[in-house]
Amino acid sequence: MRIRPLGDRVVIKRLEAEETTKSGIVLPNTAKEKPQEAEVVAVGPGGIVNEKEVKMEVKVGDKVLFSKYSGTEVKLDGEDFIILKQDDILAIVE
Amino acid sequence: MRIRPLGDRVVIKRLEAEETTKSGIVLPNTAKEKPQEAEVVAVGPGGIVNEKEVKMEVKVGDKVLFSKYSGTEVKLDGEDFIILKQDDILAIVE
Amino acid sequence: MRIRPLGDRVVIKRLEAEETTKSGIVLPNTAKEKPQEAEVVAVGPGGIVNEKEVKMEVKVGDKVLFSKYSGTEVKLDGEDFIILKQDDILAIVE
Amino acid sequence: MRIRPLGDRVVIKRLEAEETTKSGIVLPNTAKEKPQEAEVVAVGPGGIVNEKEVKMEVKVGDKVLFSKYSGTEVKLDGEDFIILKQDDILAIVE
Amino acid sequence: MRIRPLGDRVVIKRLEAEETTKSGIVLPNTAKEKPQEAEVVAVGPGGIVNEKEVKMEVKVGDKVLFSKYSGTEVKLDGEDFIILKQDDILAIVE
Amino acid sequence: MRIRPLGDRVVIKRLEAEETTKSGIVLPNTAKEKPQEAEVVAVGPGGIVNEKEVKMEVKVGDKVLFSKYSGTEVKLDGEDFIILKQDDILAIVE
Amino acid sequence: MRIRPLGDRVVIKRLEAEETTKSGIVLPNTAKEKPQEAEVVAVGPGGIVNEKEVKMEVKVGDKVLFSKYSGTEVKLDGEDFIILKQDDILAIVE
Structure with missing residues (x-):
């Protein structure tokens, strides 16, 4: 089973807090618009x-930062995903 | 009797919870904007x-994810349908 | 006496509940934006x-579905009509 | 003394209730946006x-229907007029 | 001392009630958006x-009607003026 | 130290009340959107x-009128300045 | 680890109050939209x-003023950053 976003939409999978810590990014809890x-x-x-x-600038596998309240959450085969527009992606972390 | 949407509108039929489970998608109850x-x-x-x-990217028979609160519900020959704009369709599930 | 809508406006006459039932469409009472x-x-x-x-896609005599709260109601020679923009028409029922 | 509207504005004079009845149009009192x-x-x-x-589609002398709450009321030489944009005129009654 | 409006702005001086009466225009007190x-x-x-x-359609000396709540009031050398965009001028009175 | 505004922004320094009086402009206290x-x-x-x-129409040294609530206040080397878009400048006073 | 903003976004690092004082800029506490x-x-x-x-007008190393409530805060390798659109940058301080 595969999910194919329309137009300029992107499907992303939130990185776990552990991974987040490992990569060195700690997301503040108090920010009004929390990045993820x-x-x-x-x-x-x-x-x-x-x-x-619209030219897609992200590709599968990219680690990205996005605004927490953008996009729509879906659960697919037991995993949580978020579908959002590319414009709601703030930056690529390399 | 046939329903013919105007412009970039699409008529969809919500998949039953049972089908939804079968296809492996479980939609979260708590999401602010529930996908369907x-x-x-x-x-x-x-x-x-x-x-x-506007180029139509979906076709009859496609399984799609859409935002719950978009579109208008109609009942036709005893069945419920939703008329929405293609832009309110998030992704095609294959 | 004749009413001639300007621009992309359309004048429609709501079908009676009886006709609606005959045509097989039952409109839900609870929908936030009731189609008609x-x-x-x-x-x-x-x-x-x-x-x-704007190219007009509907013609006189078409049966159409529209959002209840769009347009303006007028009474002409004792009959009720609605003047709305073509874009507020959702679909043609054939 | 003469009033000359700018751009796509139109000056109209509301028809009296009597005239309205004579012409066969009865405007509903309960409509949220009352036509006139x-x-x-x-x-x-x-x-x-x-x-x-903007091409002007109405001409002096036309009988028109308009939304009650559009435009601005002015009194000129003792008579009431309304200045509104042509787009706020719904239809011409012939 | 001189005031030079930028772009499509116009400086106007409100006519006194006396002048207004003389010119035959009486502005209603109850209108939501009072013309002036x-x-x-x-x-x-x-x-x-x-x-x-933007082509300026009004010229110095024109008598105009405008919406009361548009523009910004300024006092210059003891006189009150209003700076507004030409689009907030409804009509020229001749 | 120098401040260089980006794009169509302008840095202005509010004239003191004394100067304002001297130039003959008295700004009303009760206006909803006070000019300055x-x-x-x-x-x-x-x-x-x-x-x-965007063509810049104002130049360094111009005396201008602007809407009080537009722009952002900054203090630079002990002096207060306002950074605003040129479009928020109403007029040049000569 | 590197952060690469998309499109017209810029990553900035807020200057400490001490630096701010040293550079001579004191930001008012009471302004509705505090610059930084x-x-x-x-x-x-x-x-x-x-x-x-969109042509990028700022470059790495520029000292800039921005509106406090624009952008999104992120913490990267223990340091706080803000990701915002270039248009939310008011001026470059030289």
């Missing part, structure tokens, strides 16, 4: 979205 | 919608 | 509306 | 309004 | 405003 | 701002 | 953002 670290698991085709050419 | 799994039953022609070229 | 079945009685010329080319 | 019947008394030049080409 | 009669005292250059070509 | 008199101390380069060509 | 002084540590590629060509 996640791994990209599926990327929409981009192309024309609302008459605008 | 559904099957596409009719697709508008797309084309120029608000002066923007 | 109606018949198109007049169609604006379309053309340039807000600098956008 | 009026006669056009002055029409702006149209042309470029907010970088958009 | 004023004389134009300075006109911006127009040109490109927010990437849109 | 200030002197321009730095001007951004303009150019493309949000895909729009 | 920070140093740029990473700059997105710019390019096409929402169909608009």
